[in-house]
Structure formats: C-alpha cells, structure tokens
Amino acid sequence: MMRQYELVERVAAYKPNVDEGLLNRAYVYAMQKHGAQKRASGDPYFSHPLEVAAILTDLHLDEQTIAVALLHDTIEDTDATRKEIDQLFGPRIGQLVEGLTKLKRLELVSKKAEQAENLRKLLLAIADDIRVLLVKLADRLHNMRTLHHMREDKRARIAQETLDIYGPLAGRMGMQGMREELENLAFRHVNLEAYETVTARLNELREKHAGTIAQIEETLTQRLAESGIEAEVSGRQKKPYSVFSKMQRKALSLEQLSDIFGFRVIVASEEDCYRTLGIVHRTWPLVPGRFKDYISIPKQNDYRSIHTTIVGPSRQRVELQIRTREMHEVAEYGIAAHELYKDGVPQDGPADRLRSESSAFAWLRRTIEMLSEGETPEEFLENTKLELFQDQVFCFTPKGRLIALPRGATPIDFAYAVHTDVGDTCVGCKINGRIMPVVTELANGDEVEIIRSKASTPPQAWESVAITGKARAAIRRATKMSIRKQYSGLGQQILERAFARSGKTFSKESLKPYLSKVGHKEVEDALASVGRGELASADVLRAVHPDFQDSRAVKPAVKSEEEGWFGLRTAAGMIFRIPGRSKSPKSPEEKPGALPIRGTGNDLPVRFSPDGAVPGDRIVGIIEPGKGITIYPIQSPALTDFDDEPDRWVDVRWDLDAEMSTRFPARVRVSAINEPGTLAEIADTIAQNDANIHNLSMVTTAPDVTVMMIDLEVWNLPHLMRTLNQLRARTCVTDAVRVNG
Known part of the structure; x- marks a missing residue:
C-alpha cells in the first residue's frame, strides 16, 4: 500500500508547487474514517481510495482532484458528513465528494431505475465540475482490476454496467486508454469464452505477421527521416473487446478486419502530419474509402488525428494514425490531458473555462x-x-x-x-x-x-x-402536448356546456383563481383532466360557484313521436337528443362544434365499441377515463349504461376525406344451413363485395343451422347494407343482420 510521502512525491513529480498540506490531511482523514474496514479481497478498504488516487496521478491531475479521490467513499461508507468535509477541506471538495456519493435508501422500483438515477446524479455533478467524472472513472477502473474477488453474480452485473456506461463514457470524454482497459476487464467477466477465443486468435496473428510489422515500421521510419521529418513510429494491436464488438457490429470474421494491426506516427507539427500522409501513400497503396481526416474535422471528444489504411508488403491491411504529440495526449487522456489541468485548477472550478475550450x-x-x-x-x-x-x-x-x-x-x-x-x-x-x-x-x-x-x-x-x-x-414531449391540447379543447367544450346549463358563463380566466381547488396548477391541465374524464365538470362548477347544487338524478325519458327523437333530461338541465327510428331530424354529426372523428390516426385516442360504427351511422362518443373516447352507433343498446353519466357524452361527427381509404368495423350475425361449403360460400360473398373479415366465431351450432358472429371491415353504411343483402340472397343463408343495427 502506497505511503503518505510516496503519494506526495508522485504529485510533486509533475507539479513542483504541490499543496502537501491538503494531500496529507486527506490521506490521514480517509485512513482514520475507513479504519478497520475490509474489501472483498481482505485488503484494508483504504487501499482502494489510495489506488484511485494513484491512477489519477498517472493522469497528472491537481492535488484537489487527488484529495477528492482519497475522500470519495467517506460519506457513503463511513460516518463522515458533508458538513465535516466542508469544514476540513473546503466546500468545493465537499461538493465533489458528494457528487460521487451514490443514492442510498432510494425507493426505486427496479435495479435499472436505480442505475439510471445514479447516472443522472453523476452527470449533473459532472456538468458542474468535470473532475467528478475523472475520479469516478478511476474508481471504476480499480474496482474492475479487483473484480475477481467479488461474487459471480455481482461480477457479471458490474462488468455489464461497465460495458454499457463507463467504458463508452470514458470514450466520449476522449480517455481512450482508460476506455480500452475498462472494456477489456469487463469483457473477460461478461463473456469469458469469447474473450479467450479472440485473445488466442490475436496472439496467433501477431506471431504470423511479426515480420511484416517490423518491416513497415523500419521502412516508414527510414522514409520519414530521409524527408527530414522527426517521427516516433510504434506498432500496436487492436484490443480483444474492440475486435469482438466490431466483428459483431459488422458481421465480419476476424481476418476481414482491416485495422487489427496499426501504427501510430507521432510528429512535431500539423504540417508534418500531412507531409507524412503523402509519404505513406507514395510508399504503399491506399485502401479506398478508408481515409479519415479528424484534424480538419475533430470528433466531439476533441480527438484529432489522420487515419488511413494501406495494403502492406504481405497484402495485409494495416491502419496508420498520424498525429502530433499534443494530439496524442488528448487521444490517450482526453479531458484529463487538457492544459487546464497542467498547472492546477482554480478554486472556482473549471467547468466554464473547459466548456469554452473543449467540444467534449x-x-x-x-x-x-x-x-x-x-x-x-x-x-x-x-x-x-x-x-x-x-x-x-x-x-x-x-x-x-x-x-x-x-x-x-x-x-x-x-x-x-x-x-x-x-x-x-x-x-x-x-x-x-x-x-x-x-x-x-x-x-x-x-x-x-x-x-x-x-x-x-x-x-x-x-x-x-x-x-x-x-x-x-x-x-x-410534442406528442404529449398535442394530445393534451386535444383533451383541453374537449374539456373546455364540456365545461362551457355544463356552465351554460346552470345559467353561468365559463371562461379560462374565471377558472384561474380556483385551480388549487381542483388540484391543478395550470388552466390547460385542468381542462385536459376534464377532457380525459378524470375531473367531473360538476366539481369544477362547484369550485368556481360554491352555491351550485348538483343532482345527477335522471328524470324519466321524454318521448316525442312527431319529432322522432327521445331524450334524457338531467336535473342539471342537460339534454341529449338521440334520433329515433320514425323520422330523421338534424343528426348529431351536423352539430357545429362536434368533435371530428376519422376513426384512425387521430392524436386524441379514439376507438370503436365492440359492435363497431361505420360512416353513415349517427354516432356518439363516450369518454373512457384515461383511455380516450369510444364511438358508438346512436342505436347501440350499450349506451343505456351511461344514462346517468352525462359528463361522459361527447358530440362527434364523421370527418372523412374523399380520397381516404380506411375501412371501419361492423359486427354482423349470419344464420346459415349447416352443410359442407357453407362457410366458403359466405366468405366468397363477402370478398366479392370488397369487405374484409376481421374475426369470425361460431355462436351456436345445431344439426341443421349454424349461427356465426362476423366482425367485418367495410367502407361505409351503404357498403355494409349491400354486403348484408348479398348474404341474404344466398340459398344457404337463412338470415343476416347487423348486431345492434
């Protein structure tokens, strides 16, 4: 375990004016707080924050970040408090430590939700100060290095989480070296068989192409020297997880990958990068479509480099990355390599400065x-x-x-x-x-x-x-707002009608002072709640006019044969006119302000009753709380179930384009002679009439007669009636009628 003075020396090696007092206090405080705690490996727990700090010294980070690394588990795993850390180390370090603390005792419904909430908190803390991410990644890296000491089920979960979140997150922040180590450590635990297979094949290929790699390295170094370019050329091999994921993503075999072997060419200046590119392409043939200039257009994580793939001496594809030393630092360490961290971080935090300097x-x-x-x-x-x-x-x-x-x-x-x-x-x-x-x-x-x-x-x-x-x-969000707008419009119509029945006038302004009484903060939310059937119009009326007396009792129906309609008059004065069969008055769909119904594709959730409704039917809508509006033909006996719930009735009308090609549901009952070929004849008749059978069931079957319930899809009411007439004309059919029609 690294000693106190060794940690200070590591930081002093790249930062001579190190604040030794801060590091010493953090070291002693963390060691005392963790005390006799042990890790799963049996090592003292304090060895973990110490190793996290050591990882960050390799990235040459400032002493504040190193102190946070030493303290990062104290609030979560000891009796330390944020207030105490603020007093001893300052509020900034206290804030960083708290940002790294997981959400404990959080009542969430699933492990996935808990993982998401922890990620939310981490990202919010990162947005305030990027050093939270650097410590978190170092923390995860050390945990992955010691993961073999954990239980098998826990190993699998932590490794998968690393592949899903922390590896890619390190890559997004440009820390490619850390990403590769995290992913390969996790790969071993998530899929050991694949890891061992890919690793063995890579070892074989490395031995097979060792001569080619050495030849390319020697030739390239010589050509660059002849052109007066000082360069550092180094060969590399793609990591096992990177190879495996690319094979899966592109459905390729390992031999088909073009960048298993590669070279990094580090030169002094950006100009030398392009000069080197020219030398490479004059020496070996270029693989078409495999050239990328990330110097001209950097990646979002600040990565800058030139990538090109050539065909080597033994016809092996080899990738080259050409970059400057500064570009290489950013490619390996990402944000951690930023100049902001070279000389330490100011007390006010680096977030604003880094935002302006880093596209990551x-x-x-x-x-x-x-x-x-x-x-x-x-x-x-x-x-x-x-x-x-x-x-x-x-x-x-x-x-x-x-x-x-x-x-x-x-x-x-x-x-x-x-x-x-x-x-x-x-x-x-x-x-x-x-x-x-x-x-x-x-x-x-x-x-x-x-x-x-x-x-x-x-x-x-x-x-x-x-x-x-x-x-x-x-x-x-836009979909929710669109549906909310539809519901609020419907709710306003319902309230205007309810207020008018009581001799009152409704307006949005009159509702505003009483929103708290109906449990909403905005008028539109209250209107939408009425439209969805979650809030009764009578409750809104009572909230605005406390003297309102509601009576939902339904008086006996009043019937007029002359007018051809019967109605329901409630005590609140609301009348629903339902056309009868003797005459046809002005139908509900002709009413101004009735909600247009297309049947499909509407933002407002609309569905049809089990018996269906087709254009040409007089229709009415019933609000189903939380589900939308159900459309019934006006003659449906099911409507009697809603006689005492007037707030749920909605005027609706058909609104169809002439070019619209949509079928609508209708249920029919067919009685037919029980003999071979009858069903085929019925189906053929329906098909000849351009109708479609959506569902069919045998209701009763007797020795002589079978009764079938058929759910049809038809264009409109005349189409349905023509289909029924054609069915009745068949000799095998004794009767064909529309259910509830």
Missing part, C-alpha cells in the same frame, strides 16, 4: 438537457446508452454549419440537433439538393435542408425512427 462538453450538455424533460429513469438510461454507443457521421446545414450525429442518424435527428423548434416543425427534407424521405440514413458530408411547416407536429411514429436521445425526448 457538447454531448454532455445535450444529455443534461434531457434531464429537464421529465423522462422516466428507464427512458433516460436508454437514450444515454444510445448516444454513448454510436460512432459519428458529420453533416452540414445549407449555410455550412457542421452537425455531428450518431451513425445511422436520419434527417429527423439532424433537425432536432439544429434546434428543437426545427424538429417539431419538420415536414420533409432535402439531402444534397434532392427531396428525400425523412427516414433516410445520413452519410458523411451530406448537406441537409429541413423543410418546415408551422402548422406541423411530429408524428408519434418518428420516435421509433429517431436514434438520438434528444430527438426521441422532443418527439415524446
């Missing part, structure tokens, strides 16, 4: 934006993983703005990456000047122009097409 914060800022959208923990975790795992594709706006997106992104993701309003109003797109579907997968270098309409809202189906968390969250 771009992804983090987008992720933090999702935290404010009120997503469930599971949705947040899913979207975060989606963004962590994706490679990048670079596209441009018509004005030349560069937009970096995950590979596989569509114009929908592009639109939301530009701005949420652009995504919400997107109706189409042009890719490289051509109108293309919004589900087209984007490629590097595409110029994307978004076609917008202020009257548009994103279809809910886009959520399954979008691959970025930002786009999915925005589409989900």
Whole structure:
C-alpha cells in the first residue's frame, strides 16, 4: 500500500508547487474514517481510495482532484458528513465528494431505475465540475482490476454496467486508454469464452505477421527521416473487446478486419502530419474509402488525428494514425490531458473555462438537457446508452454549419440537433439538393435542408425512427402536448356546456383563481383532466360557484313521436337528443362544434365499441377515463349504461376525406344451413363485395343451422347494407343482420 510521502512525491513529480498540506490531511482523514474496514479481497478498504488516487496521478491531475479521490467513499461508507468535509477541506471538495456519493435508501422500483438515477446524479455533478467524472472513472477502473474477488453474480452485473456506461463514457470524454482497459476487464467477466477465443486468435496473428510489422515500421521510419521529418513510429494491436464488438457490429470474421494491426506516427507539427500522409501513400497503396481526416474535422471528444489504411508488403491491411504529440495526449487522456489541468485548477472550478475550450462538453450538455424533460429513469438510461454507443457521421446545414450525429442518424435527428423548434416543425427534407424521405440514413458530408411547416407536429411514429436521445425526448414531449391540447379543447367544450346549463358563463380566466381547488396548477391541465374524464365538470362548477347544487338524478325519458327523437333530461338541465327510428331530424354529426372523428390516426385516442360504427351511422362518443373516447352507433343498446353519466357524452361527427381509404368495423350475425361449403360460400360473398373479415366465431351450432358472429371491415353504411343483402340472397343463408343495427 502506497505511503503518505510516496503519494506526495508522485504529485510533486509533475507539479513542483504541490499543496502537501491538503494531500496529507486527506490521506490521514480517509485512513482514520475507513479504519478497520475490509474489501472483498481482505485488503484494508483504504487501499482502494489510495489506488484511485494513484491512477489519477498517472493522469497528472491537481492535488484537489487527488484529495477528492482519497475522500470519495467517506460519506457513503463511513460516518463522515458533508458538513465535516466542508469544514476540513473546503466546500468545493465537499461538493465533489458528494457528487460521487451514490443514492442510498432510494425507493426505486427496479435495479435499472436505480442505475439510471445514479447516472443522472453523476452527470449533473459532472456538468458542474468535470473532475467528478475523472475520479469516478478511476474508481471504476480499480474496482474492475479487483473484480475477481467479488461474487459471480455481482461480477457479471458490474462488468455489464461497465460495458454499457463507463467504458463508452470514458470514450466520449476522449480517455481512450482508460476506455480500452475498462472494456477489456469487463469483457473477460461478461463473456469469458469469447474473450479467450479472440485473445488466442490475436496472439496467433501477431506471431504470423511479426515480420511484416517490423518491416513497415523500419521502412516508414527510414522514409520519414530521409524527408527530414522527426517521427516516433510504434506498432500496436487492436484490443480483444474492440475486435469482438466490431466483428459483431459488422458481421465480419476476424481476418476481414482491416485495422487489427496499426501504427501510430507521432510528429512535431500539423504540417508534418500531412507531409507524412503523402509519404505513406507514395510508399504503399491506399485502401479506398478508408481515409479519415479528424484534424480538419475533430470528433466531439476533441480527438484529432489522420487515419488511413494501406495494403502492406504481405497484402495485409494495416491502419496508420498520424498525429502530433499534443494530439496524442488528448487521444490517450482526453479531458484529463487538457492544459487546464497542467498547472492546477482554480478554486472556482473549471467547468466554464473547459466548456469554452473543449467540444467534449457538447454531448454532455445535450444529455443534461434531457434531464429537464421529465423522462422516466428507464427512458433516460436508454437514450444515454444510445448516444454513448454510436460512432459519428458529420453533416452540414445549407449555410455550412457542421452537425455531428450518431451513425445511422436520419434527417429527423439532424433537425432536432439544429434546434428543437426545427424538429417539431419538420415536414420533409432535402439531402444534397434532392427531396428525400425523412427516414433516410445520413452519410458523411451530406448537406441537409429541413423543410418546415408551422402548422406541423411530429408524428408519434418518428420516435421509433429517431436514434438520438434528444430527438426521441422532443418527439415524446410534442406528442404529449398535442394530445393534451386535444383533451383541453374537449374539456373546455364540456365545461362551457355544463356552465351554460346552470345559467353561468365559463371562461379560462374565471377558472384561474380556483385551480388549487381542483388540484391543478395550470388552466390547460385542468381542462385536459376534464377532457380525459378524470375531473367531473360538476366539481369544477362547484369550485368556481360554491352555491351550485348538483343532482345527477335522471328524470324519466321524454318521448316525442312527431319529432322522432327521445331524450334524457338531467336535473342539471342537460339534454341529449338521440334520433329515433320514425323520422330523421338534424343528426348529431351536423352539430357545429362536434368533435371530428376519422376513426384512425387521430392524436386524441379514439376507438370503436365492440359492435363497431361505420360512416353513415349517427354516432356518439363516450369518454373512457384515461383511455380516450369510444364511438358508438346512436342505436347501440350499450349506451343505456351511461344514462346517468352525462359528463361522459361527447358530440362527434364523421370527418372523412374523399380520397381516404380506411375501412371501419361492423359486427354482423349470419344464420346459415349447416352443410359442407357453407362457410366458403359466405366468405366468397363477402370478398366479392370488397369487405374484409376481421374475426369470425361460431355462436351456436345445431344439426341443421349454424349461427356465426362476423366482425367485418367495410367502407361505409351503404357498403355494409349491400354486403348484408348479398348474404341474404344466398340459398344457404337463412338470415343476416347487423348486431345492434
């Protein structure tokens, strides 16, 4: 175990003016607090924070970060408190330590939700100070190095979490060396058989191509020296997990991978990078399509380098990475290699300065934006993983703005990456000047122009097409707002009608002072609650007018044969006119203000009763709390079940386009002679009439007669009646009628 003076010496080696007092206090405090605690390996627990601190000294981080590493488990695992740490080490270090503390005693419904909440807290703490992430990654790295001491079930869970979150998170922050070690340590525990197989094959290939690697290294070093370029050339081999994941992702064999072997060429300047590239391409043939210039267009994690793949002397594909020393530092250590950490971090924290100097914060800022959208923990975790795992594709706006997106992104993701309003109003797109579907997968270098309409809202189906968390969250939010708007409009109609029955006038302004009485903070929320059937209009009426007396008793029906309708008059004065069979007065669907019903594709959840309804039927809607509106034909006997619930009745009308090709449900009962071929004849008749059988069941079967209940899909009422007449005309059919018709 590293001693106190050894830790100070490690920091002093790269930071001569080290604050020894801070490190000594943190060392002694953490050792005393952890006391006799033991790890699963049997080692003193204090050895863990000490090793975490040692990992961070390898990254040449400041003494504040090293102190946080020593203290990072004290609040969680000892009797230390945030207040005590603030007093001894200052509020900034106390804040960092608390940011690393897991959520304890959190009552969550699942392990997945707990994992997501811990990730939320970690990312919020990172947004305030990136050093939280550096300590957390070092903490996870040491835990992975000692994971073999844990129980098998716990090993599998921690290793999978490392592959899902912490490895990709290190990569997103540019810390490639730490990412590779985390993923390979986890790979061993998640899939030992695959790990051993890939490792063995890599060892075989290394031995097989050892001569080729040495030859390329020698030739390249000589050619660069002849051109006056000082360079450090080193061979490398891809790590087992990286090889395995690429084989799975691209469905390739190990021999088909082009970058198992590679070289890093480190030169003095950016100009030398491009000169080296020319020498490489003049010496060995280039593999077409395998050249990437990340110096001109850096990755979002600040990675800069030139990648090219050549065909080596033995026809083996070999990748070369050409970069400067500074680029190499960033490639290996990411944010930890930033100049901000070379001479220590100011007391006010590095977050603001780092944001302006490092594009690695771009992804983090987008992720933090999702935290404010009120997503469930599971949705947040899913979207975060989606963004962590994706490679990048670079596209441009018509004005030349560069937009970096995950590979596989569509114009929908592009639109939301530009701005949420652009995504919400997107109706189409042009890719490289051509109108293309919004589900087209984007490629590097595409110029994307978004076609917008202020009257548009994103279809809910886009959520399954979008691959970025930002786009999915925005589409989900826009869909909720659209449905809320529909419900609030319906709720306003219901309240206006209820207030009018009582001789009152409803307005949104009159409701505002009484929102607390109905359990809502905004008028639109209250209206939507009424529209969904969750809040009774009578309760709103009583809240605004306390003297209102409600009586839901339904008086006997009043029937008028002359007018051809019968009605229900409630004590509150509300009348529902239901057309009778003797005459046809003005039908409900002709009423101004009736809710238009298309039957399918409406934002407001609409469904049909089991017996169905077709265009041409007079219809009425019944609000189903939490489910939407159920449409019944006006003659349906099922409507009597809602006689004493007037608030649930809604005027509805058909609203169909002439070109609309949508079938609607209708249930019919067919009585037929029980003999071979009868069912086929009935089905043939229905097919000849362009109707569709959705479901069929035998209700009763006797020796002579069979009664069938058939759920049909038809265009409209005349189509249904024509189909029934054709069925009755068949000699094998004794009767065919519409159920409840």
